[in-house]
Amino acid sequence: MKTNYLFAAFFLLSLSLSFTSFSQNITQRGPNNPGVPTIVQVSAKDSLYVMREHVVLQLANEQINNDLLFFKAYLLTGPQQNRYSNSRVLHIELQDTDGTTVKKQFHEIVNGMVAGNIIVPKRTKEGNYTVKAYTQWMKNYSDTPYTQKHIQIGDAFDDTNIAPKNTITILPEGGTFLQGYKNKIAFQIPSQLVSNDGTLGTIIDSQDNTIIKVQDYDAGSGIAFLEPKNGERYFLKLDNGTTYPLPNSEDQGHLLRINNIAPAIASIQVVRTEKAQKTPLKLVGTLRGVPYFEKKINFTKNSADIKLDKEKIPRGILQLQLIDLEGNLIAKRPIWIEGQSLQITMDQVASTDNEVTYKVKVTDQKNKPVKTEVALSIISEGDKSTSIKETDLFSSLSQERNATTERNRRFLQDMRVLIAHQDNGTEASIMTDNITYPIQKGLRVIGYAYDLNNKLLINTPVQVMFTNENGISIEETTTDANGVLRVDNIQIDGETTLVCRTKADDTKSRLVQLERIEDAFYVDPEKEKARIKEAKRGSKKERNVSQEEKELAVKPFDTSGTLVLYEVPLTGKKTKEAPPTETPSVYGVKPPKHRIIYQDPDKPKQVGELLLRIPGVIVSGLGDISPTVSIPRASGSPLFVVDGFPITQASNGFGNSFTGGILSSAPRSNLNDLLAVVNYSDIQRIEVLIGPDAAIYGSRGAGGVIAVYTRFAEDTFIPRKNAQLEFQGYEPVVAFEEYQQNLSKRERENAAVLYWNPSIETNENGEAMITLPITDTTKPLKVKATTINQKGNVGILQTSLN
Secondary structure (H helix, E strand, O other): OHHHHHHHHHHHOOOOOOOOOOOOOOEEEOOOOOOOEEEEEOOOHHHHOOOOEEEEEOOOOOEOOEEEEEEEEEEEEEOOEEEOOOOOOOEEEEEEEOEEEEEEEEEEEEEEEEHHHHHHHHHOOEEEEEEEEEEOHHHHHOOOOOOEEEEOOOOOOOHHOOOOOOOEEEOOOOHHEOOOOOEEEEOOOOOHHHOOOOOEEEEEEOOOOOEEEEOOOOOOOOEEEEOOOOOOOEEEEEEOOOOOOOOOOOOEEEEEEEEEOOEEEEEEEEEEEOOOOOOOOEEEEEEEEEEEEEEOOOOOOEEEEEEEEEHHHHOOOEEEEEEEOOOOEEEEEEEEOOEEEEEEEEEEEOOOOOEEEEEEEEOOOOOOEOOOOEEEEEEOOOOOOOOOOOOOOOOHHHOOOOOHHHHHHHHEEEEEEHHHHOOOOOOOOOOOOOOOOOOOOEEEEEEEEEEEEEEEEOOOOOEEEEEOOOEEEEEEEOOOOOOOOEEEEOOOOEEEEEEEEEEOOOOHHHHHEEOOOOOOOOOHHHHHHHHHHHHHHOOOOOOOHHHHHHHHOOOOOOOOOOOOOOOOOOOOOOOOOOOOOOOHHHHHHHHHHHHHOOOOOOOOOOOOHHHHHHOEEEEEOOOOOOOEEEEEOOOOOEEEOOOEOOOOOOOOOOOOOOOOOEOOOOEEOOOOHHOOOOHHEEEEEEEEHHHHHHHHHHHHHOOOOEEEOOOEEOOOOOOHHHHHHEEEOOOOOOHHHHHHOOOOOOHHHOOEEEEEEEEEEEOOOOOOEEEEEEEOOOOOOEEEEEEEOOOOEEEEEEEEEE
């Protein structure tokens, strides 16, 4: 059944035509053609199956003393786990041991990868923390969608919340312990309890008779084989005399035996006791919830041998489950699938008195060069540095290849997986037919929209203005019947200020404030009814706007053609003098009085008319679609600045309008760029800066600066800050070199991370050169390099530098 379903899923994935269906459109960018989207219309369940995503994290260091943690994330998608992602947003959360989120960040996914950093908030307490990484799409699955990594902040290390180091683990293979059969049992004890002779302890019976010693294979982990007798109890006796009971043996049931030492084939044996029920059974293998293997068990004399082709399964932990036809679990066993791995080497090729040059090379299993991107870190391992053991796609290759044979390496990895994942339970299948969380192509702003009279705005056009250090731009949208304002697919970096407004006769009705919806994909029906009633009766009840809105994100949008330029009536009436209170000029630079014009708050004039009243400013084409502004005395197109924030300048600096049949030689700026950002009735004054006055804006001010200031809070005017929110976009990436330069000498000397480069690109020969400064540290240096190419092949290097 599942085999046919798997084939159908792959068939759907390969199609490039659309089916008539009540489902969503999915844009797929596969590894073979990442730039060309293929539109496939499939059911929700098919979409969840073929587009399942998984995140793999590499941290530059698991312990930090400062305020920055560097990481590289790889996104793997689909049944074959290729490195690409339909999602464009990666969510990163830093949580303490209580599960409280200390920091949440958003990062943009490019080519199935993210290279970023986590800025730890100031005054964060020392201790153990968890880094969680996930996409919005991953939250559709019933099993845990998060990728987790444990880190240590500060020097105070406490591993009790990371791994049960003080507990004893005893796990029979498959979860069954049968009398009269040889059973494989995995053991794990704290490494400090390993005896001097290299054993974990001794298996004894109830009479204290020694049965067999358990060899230590890997820092407190071992394997032993035992054939229990009917009615006998067995114990693990440690070197200190403490005993721990083994599970009670059974006289009927099934054994699931697996030999996973061979590189391509896993040998599986299913054994059935004479007393066991002779019901039909099947063996199912799933990896991250996706079925890859299913085999009906055909017994011959109560035994069945099965060969599992591991080369057809992507890299990861495959959960094998022996079940009956009703889905009841009989036995289970996790095994490690190596997949098509890559080899990374790092060799010194040159050196001077100050630096050393290394060649990083990536090859496949046939020793052919691989062009890919490598993330590489070098850390200094001090006495307080503690390694946190976790099993992920990089873990099986964490041993140096020259330290042991490949056969022994696979044996150790199989033992680690058996111990770490035997009790993780059955992987959840995709049971839902609905997609709750769509593929996220960008960040989102969503909330209930109110004016400053606390009136809910239903089906109301709203203009959203975005302001950050890069300038100002706008987007136009309309609230829905519930008064909800949405802006989707936002792409912007860093902190941004959001201001919303709508059409109205007064500023208090014109400015819009948002009350954030906590869960953007669930709205409480009862709360909706209450809000609609409130809107109909025009409630003036005061509300407290949540400060958590800062987590939202915004992005400038192209607004050309979205606003209509009003006709400007020209009159000879003089505007009012300056009000007693006004917005201060930016940096205290104020031009001469004749280059300042004030708006009349009682009878406000259009922007074009105000500019015409300033000597030296030319406004052309006021009746045209694209009027322009120029300052002949300056050399370039004027720069518009609103309340200190520059608006994007025209690239060529010349407008297209004509004056008297002759194209004006003065560079111009399109007046619509200013009209799209500020309403003429909100203007307090306009200042024109020329020459030295405009020098504070650098080369952008060479063509002069038209600085627009909006009104301060007085009488009928409301301050803009009452309707503005601060939001966080994609987390800006801090380059490692910049980070190091900002450290003090002492911080640099004590820093654990000496080198980090998440994007080392190998050439056609699979090679890349890196140059490292020579350090005078006497501490051992640990190198870790990882890569996952577009086919999902994984490579890792972990070694030490002399």
